[in-house]
């Protein structure tokens with residue numbers, strides 16, 4: 001077990017490079033299961049724990065997976081089973097994204113039910129509704145979902161009750177090998193959907209309209225492996241933009257795609273942060289007092305729920321009172337309690353949080369309740385007086401590549417320590433994959449973690 005130690009008060013300056021997008025690479029790796037010929041080569045794959053998890057799911061299905069220098073290579077020519085085991089699916093909800101590819105390629109799949117998590121119950125009814133519309137028979141039992149089709153899936157018109165990112169992706173992948181045309185109405189429009197559609201199209205699929213509310217997929221008989229570059233992570237980019245603003249700094253976020261960050265940039269500008277975009281990234285300068293603003297999370301192109309907690313950290317430092325309304329997940333204010341340990345004044349009223357600005361944040365021992373909450377606590381720590389200790393680092397490792405290193409590179413006083421384990425933690429450690437278990441001590445995050453831990457068994 002480890003934690004991040006942050007000593008606040010440093011103004012961040014310099015340049016930080018954004019890694020490949022977690023939420024793109026996960027469905028793209030899953031989609032590689034559709035390639036019956038050739039290897040899939042995925043470039044700019046970030047070395048994250050979630051990437052390891054989905055790779056392990058693919059290996060458990062019989063695919064060959066190697067990882068080196070941010071490139072994942074998948075050989076899915078010969079799959080040995082259609083069953084994705086609990087052991088890996090339980091670690092990460094996005095593992096469920098293998099269901100669409102397996103169903104359409106093999107006509108049968110059995111996957112452990114993904115659980116709820118700290119941010120909400122996260123049902124999968126829209127995924128299943130889509131598979132059923134394509135002709136699959138779905139059954140549930142013993143914690144598993146089974147889907148079977150009699151021959152090829154058949155194209156259908158599917159209206160999603162919620163514009164779910166995962167359901168749109170799963171249905172797009174399943175429909176790519178179906179017979180005939182599928183249309184997804186009220187589809188999610190996130191940039192990661194467009195990245196997946198581009199990937200599928202270069203594999204030989206015919207997907208049109210990704211990025212709009214209606215996606216049309218013309219099924220084909222076979223797909224093949226291709227080389228693909230993953231888009232930069234807009235949430236990681238947004239997190240560093242907030243890091244610059246919260247420390248009154250001047251940071252160039254290299255690789256940030258301005259078009260993907262519209263609502264984040266709009267809110268930062270409304271607060272008085274200076275944003276200077278160019279073709280390779282965006283410069284963020286916190287040179288003025290911060291104004292309070294209201295924020296409402298929405299599906300893309302609205303303000304991303306994955307930036308809500310980081311924005312809350314920043315609003316704590318603004319002049320005035322702000323209201324944050326979370327409309328995407330029903331339980332995504334768990335970080336409020338943790339912020340309160342740092343002297344923040346925040347009141348929850350239904351789906352809104354009333355954030356009192358001008359907080360004199362003080363360092364405290366806090367715990368990441370989910371991935372973005374962890375990042376937000378670190379951001380608050382950067383602006384707090386004294387030392388903040390952020391536990392629950394396994395959440396942060398799911399989605400941020402070398403977070404402490406990147407922030408240190410900007411002048412932050414942050415490092416990582418390994419703690420002695422209690423018996424319960426040792427048990428949890430024992431259930432981790434061998435590669436992670438045998439990892440060298442993470443006494444300080446000075447080395448690329450993923451390569452140290454994972455490469456030996458993957459390559």
Ligand SMILES: CC(=O)N[C@H]1[C@@H](OP(=O)(O)OP(=O)(O)OC[C@H]2O[C@@H](n3ccc(=O)[nH]c3=O)[C@H](O)[C@@H]2O)O[C@H](CO)[C@@H](O)[C@@H]1O
Pocket residue numbers: 022023024026093094120121122123124125126127128162163164165166167188192299305306328329330
């Ligand atoms: C790996 C990945 O890409 N994760 C992202 C993805 O998660 P994920 O794909 O799980 O999120 P969804 O877009 O599916 O969820 C959005 C909302 O729809 C609901 N819902 C979803 C599916 C369903 O079948 N029924 C249903 O009711 C969810 O409970 C939630 O309230 O989009 C979220 C919303 O932008 C982001 O926070 C996550 O970072």
Ligand SMILES: C=C(OP(=O)(O)O)C(=O)O
Pocket residue numbers: 093094306371372399
């Ligand atoms: C909620 C997130 O991811 P996931 O859907 O993988 O849990 C996130 O990236 O903030």
